[in-house]
Amino acid sequence: MQVALPIGKARHPAVAWTGIVLVAVALAALPFVLAGIGTAWVRITNLAILYCFLALGLNIVVGFAGLLDLGYIAFYGVGAYTYALLASPHFGLHLPFWVILPIGALIACIFGVLLGAPTLKLRGDYLAIVTLGFGEIVRIFLNNLSRPFNLTNGAQGIVLIDPFRIDGYVFGKSHTLGSLVFSPPINYYYFLLIVLVAVIALNFRLQDSRVGRAWEAIREDEIAARAMGINTRNMKLLAFAMGASFGGIAGGMFSAMQAFISPESFVLVESIMVLSMVVLGGMGNVFGVIVGALLLSFVPEILRYTVGPVQQSLFGRTLIDPEVIRMLLFGLALVLMMLFRPAGILPSAVRKRELEAGVAPGGVRTS
Amino acid sequence: MTAADGRPLLLDAQGITKRFGGVHALADVAFQIRHGEIYGLIGPNGAGKTTLFNVLTGIYAPDAGRFVFDGRPMAGLTPNEVAARGIARTFQNIRLFANLSALENVMIGRHVRTHAGVFGAIFRDRRTREEERAIEKHAYELLAFVGVHRRANDLARHLAYGDQRRLEIARALATEPRLLALDEPAAGMNATEKASLRALLEQIRATGITILLIEHDMKLVMSVCDRVLVLDYGRKIAEGPAAAVQRDEKVIAAYLGGGVELTVARTA
Numbered sequence: 363m364q365v366a367l368p369i370g371k372a373r374h375p376a377v378a379w380t381g382i383v384l385v386a387v388a389l390a391a392l393p394f395v396l397a398g399i400g401t402a403w404v405r406i407t408n409l410a411i412l413y414c415f416l417a418l419g420l421n422i423v424v425g426f427a428g429l430l431d432l433g434y435i436a437f438y439g440v441g442a443y444t445y446a447l448l449a450s451p452h453f454g455l456h457l458p459f460w461v462i463l464p465i466g467a468l469i470a471c472i473f474g475v476l477l478g479a480p481t482l483k484l485r486g487d488y489l490a491i492v493t494l495g496f497g498e499i500v501r502i503f504l505n506n507l508s509r510p511f512n513l514t515n516g517a518q519g520i521v522l523i524d525p526f527r528i529d530g531y532v533f534g535k536s537h538t539l540g541s542l543v544f545s546p547p548i549n550y551y552y553f554l555l556i557v558l559v560a561v562i563a564l565n566f567r568l569q570d571s572r573v574g575r576a577w578e579a580i581r582e583d584e585i586a587a588r589a590m591g592i593n594t595r596n597m598k599l600l601a602f603a604m605g606a607s608f609g610g611i612a613g614g615m616f617s618a619m620q621a622f623i624s625p626e627s628f629v630l631v632e633s634i635m636v637l638s639m640v641v642l643g644g645m646g647n648v649f650g651v652i653v654g655a656l657l658l659s660f661v662p663e664i665l666r667y668t669v670g671p672v673q674q675s676l677f678g679r680t681l682i683d684p685e686v687i688r689m690l691l692f693g694l695a696l697v698l699m700m701l702f703r704p705a706g707i708l709p710s711a712v713r714k715r716e717l718e719a720g721v722a723p724g725g726v727r728t729s
Numbered sequence: 730m731t732a733a734d735g736r737p738l739l740l741d742a743q744g745i746t747k748r749f750g751g752v753h754a755l756a757d758v759a760f761q762i763r764h765g766e767i768y769g770l771i772g773p774n775g776a777g778k779t780t781l782f783n784v785l786t787g788i789y790a791p792d793a794g795r796f797v798f799d800g801r802p803m804a805g806l807t808p809n810e811v812a813a814r815g816i817a818r819t820f821q822n823i824r825l826f827a828n829l830s831a832l833e834n835v836m837i838g839r840h841v842r843t844h845a846g847v848f849g850a851i852f853r854d855r856r857t858r859e860e861e862r863a864i865e866k867h868a869y870e871l872l873a874f875v876g877v878h879r880r881a882n883d884l885a886r887h888l889a890y891g892d893q894r895r896l897e898i899a900r901a902l903a904t905e906p907r908l909l910a911l912d913e914p915a916a917g918m919n920a921t922e923k924a925s926l927r928a929l930l931e932q933i934r935a936t937g938i939t940i941l942l943i944e945h946d947m948k949l950v951m952s953v954c955d956r957v958l959v960l961d962y963g964r965k966i967a968e969g970p971a972a973a974v975q976r977d978e979k980v981i982a983a984y985l986g987g988g989v990e991l992t993v994a995r996t997a
Contacts, residue, residue, distance in 0.1 A: 564851055571850030571857075572843055572864070575829075579837045582826035589786060589820075591812030591841025591904050600847065 389555060393548040404547035408619060410659035411554040412612050417639040417655040418565050418648065419608025424637065425646035426574060427601035428581025430490040432633050433477065433497025437606040439504060439628035440473050441466040441613025443514060446623050449524035452515060459526045463614045470610025471603045473500070478602030482595055485584075497633050504625040519624025526553065526618050534621065550619050557615070561608065565648045568604070577601055578646075642699055644706025653707050662692050736763045739908055739939050740785075744794035747777075747784050747963075754780040756963045757794070762908070767930060767940040769954030769971065771947075773983055776960040778943045779821055782912055785941075786818050787811040799907060813841050817906035819897040821913045821943070827886035831877055831896050834885050835868035838903025871899040875929060891922040898929070902938070909933060910941040915949050927953050951975060959983065 396403040420434045444466035448457045477496045481489055508516030525534025525546065533549040568574045576597045579587035588594050617623050635658060643654020665688035673680045699707075740762040747755040755777045762768045770778050783789045785796060787808040796803045798814060806814065817838075826834050843864055849857035872878040875895040880888055888896060894914050901909055911930075915923050923946065930953050934940060944950045950957060950971065957974045959967040961983040967974050974980055 567853060568847070568850050571861070572840060572845045573847055573850050575833060575837050576840055578829055578833075579826050579840075582828060583824045585788070585808075586820065586824035586826065587837070588808035589788075589812060589818055589824075590838050590900065591809045592837070593807075593809045604847070 390552075393551045394542065397543075397545065397548065401545060401547060404545070404551060406660065406663045408547055408550050408554055410656055411551075411558050412616055412619075413636065413639060413659045414558055414652050414655040415561055415608055415612035415615075416636045417643070417651045418561055419605045419612065420636050421565065421605075421640050421646065421648065421651045422568065422577070422608070423601050423605035424640050425651065426569060426581065427577040427598060429481075429598060429601060430486060430493070431477075431602075431605070432490045432494040432630075432637065433500070434493075434605070434609060434636055435628050435630075435633040436477075436497040436500035437470040437473060437609030438613040438616065438632070439500055439625070440470045440606075441610030442617040442623050442627070443504060443520070443613075444469050444610070445614035445617035446520040446523050447513070449618070450520050451522050452520050456524055459524075459614070459618060463611055466614040467607040467610040470613070471607040474602040474604075474606025475599050477606075478599045482598055494630065494633075497628075497630060501625050501628050501630075504628065514625075517624060517626075519622060519626075521622050523617050523621045523623065525621065526550070533618070547619075550615070554615065557611075562648060562652070569646075569648065573597070573600065581646075638696065642696065642706060644708040647706065647708050650706050650708030657707075661695065662688055665691055738762070738797075739764045739799060740941075741797040742785075742794065743797075745781065745784060745791050745796070746793035747780055747789060748792050753963045755784065755791070755960075758960065758963070758965050759794075760958045760965065760968060762939060762941060765934065765937065765939055766955040767934055767942060767953055769950045769957035770941060770943045770960065771945070771950055771957055772960035772966075775962075776983075777963040778960055779912060780963075781960070782818060782910055782941075782943065785811075785910065786816060809841070812904050812906075815905070815907035816910060817901035817904040817908075818910040819894070819901055819912055819914060821916070823893050823897055825885040825893055825897060825900070828884060830882050831872060831885055831888060831892075832865070832868055832881040834896055835871050835899050835903045836864050838871075838900040839864045839867060841904050868899075868903060871902050872896075874902070874932070875899040876925070891918050894918065894926075895929070898933075902933070906938060908939045908941060910943075912943045913945060914942070915944055915946045923949055947975075 393404050393407070396407060416434070416438060419437075420431060423429050423431045423434070445459070445462050447453055448455050448462045448465065449459070450456075477493060481492050484492060504514050505517055507513040508518075514520070525532055526549075527533065531537065531549075533553070534546050536546065537544040537549070569578075576587070576592045579590065579592055580594055580597060584594055616627070620627075636655075639654040639658045640651050641654070642658060643652065644650030666684060669684040669688050669691070670680055673682070673684075703709075738761050742761070743759050745755050745758040746753070758777075758781065760768075770781065772778055780789070784791045787803075787806045787810065790805070798816065801814075803811065803814065826837060829837070843860055845857045845860050849860075869878060869881060872881050875898055877888065877892045877895050877899065880892060885893065885896060894917075898909075898911065898914065901911075914930075915926055918926060927949055930940060930942070942950070942954060954971050956969060957967075957971050958965060959974055959977070959980050961979075966979045966983055967977040969977075
């Protein structure tokens with residue numbers, strides 16, 4: 363009896379391991395290469411990884427369970443504010459990050475259930491409208507909870523948020539090891555990378571499990587799923603809760619990295635951006651979602667630095683302000699993507715077909 | 730609880746009524762299904778057969794009446810609770826999980842009889858791994874039982890129509906039902922497929938599962954069903970052994986339109 367594994371089932375283990383080692387070395391060296399170009403690029407990479415978390419979290423809700431959520435950034439905000447309030451001079455609390463991140467995940471999880479419970483009977487467009495409203499409600503609360511009791515400090519946001527600290531190693535300061543300089547963004551980069559690997563593994567394991575199959579059943583046909591004995595209410599709440607806690611953790615890390623947060627970081631456009639990453643990459647496909655997140659994080663930044671010089675060399679002067687044209691090009695790229703690859707860059711079914719090369723139980727090989 | 734002839738009852742339905750606005754989709758329908766029989770449910774289009782399925786499986790709540798399944802009343806149960814109690818169904822217009830493989834479809838049917846949660850999924854402890862292996866093995870065996878194991882890794886939507894019907898039966902069997910409710914399983918099948926479906930129904934019955942069968946194909950119904958319930962305009966118009974029901978005047982009238990046709994049918 364052989365059971366197909368979702369990942370790591372290479373035909374030649376030696377080749378697979380060599381590949382993994384090479385990728386690991388490349389990822390470990392990456393921040394120093396980027397730092398050579400400019401520290402800004404390390405920060406951009408860190409934000410891109412955070413978007414990977416968000417997209418993977420939203421992928422559980424949208425990709426696996428098929429619940430269209432347009433207010434996902436609210437959970438990011440909840441996680442960010444949880445960290446900010448528990449590790450800043452605002453309340454004078456300075457809890458360590460490994461205590462706060464789980465708390466943030468838990469609170470985001472509760473918010474996820476709060477959003478999920480009233481929307482259980484809704485699907486598609488209707489669910490999208492309600493979740494959109496939820497996202498806005500959270501943002502407006504963050505903006506206004508400065509009176510009567512100053513919880514969130516309103517639009518001014520929260521400043522001087524503690525960086526991560528492991529024993530004496532403060533992430534917010536530069537450290538040197540021989541000739542290598544570990545600047546704050548590089549410190550966070552490694553932390554984010556480790557968490558990202560864990561989150562990816564978690565996503566794969568969830569997908570290839572009894573729970574993941576139940577989510578996919580709900581996505582495919584809710585009535586049939588119920589008739590097969592799946593408690594759709596609990597499974598949908600679970601999807602909302604799991605997705606939200608991913609967002610909560612990402613928010614906590616964002617808070618620490620930026621050292622400053624305000625409600626402006628958690629606007630509707632951000633929700634749409636994360637949803638675009640999921641859809642563009644290929645809903646339900648973990649690697650696709652990561653590709654989508656990386657593309658949508660990096661492309662606008664690359665355009666920011668290239669649109670100006672390209673115009674200079676083509677026309678001898680800057681015809682259109684780079685800030686304007688870069689979002690135009692970005693939008694155009696999205697439209698073209700959806701026209702030519704409507705199922706995303708890496709559609710879920712492709713992965714399925716790859717898996718099908720495996721051996722079915724009972725030893726029957728299928729084509 | 731036993732039927733009049735002493736055989737134990739599996740399902741006892743009394744006074745089942747369902748209204749949609751002013752329409753009586755089901756009016757005071759009563760019937761009893763015995764352990765191990767194949768019980769046919771027939772009637773013209775719109776007679777209320779599928780509505781009866783939906784009420785039985787918890788998709789609709791009945792306006793009146795009650796089901797007693799295996800000695801325990803079933804009131805206010807949701808569809809998933811009904812499945813857990815041991816009633817599995819298929820759908821008139823096939824409702825497979827189209828973008829999942831045939832094997833995954835059947836594995837999802839095992840959901841209600843297995844237990845792994847989020848922690849099992851994440852940590853993959855030994856019990857979860859063993860459960861997963863058992864789910865996959867059982868699902869594959871069921872695919873082989875209905876004869877679509879060669880398509881185990883194909884997406885459900887890529888299967889031929891007849892195979893999709895069989896896959897739906899395998900998925901329903903995966904929930905370990907005591908009563909299997911099939912809604913027009915032979916619809917769209919050719920003669921050969923119908924013959925093998927009939928054999929499959931007999932095989933399922935041989936494993937001890939009771940079958941409730943909605944079907945329009947009279948040849949199939951008459952050859953496979955022990956007893957038949959006939960609905961017309963939401964009312965029970967006949968019940969009994971297949972051969973007797975076939976000769977029932979009210980049944981002939983319902984199918985052919987009554988009046989003149991009835992005489993024609995009798996003389997023919």
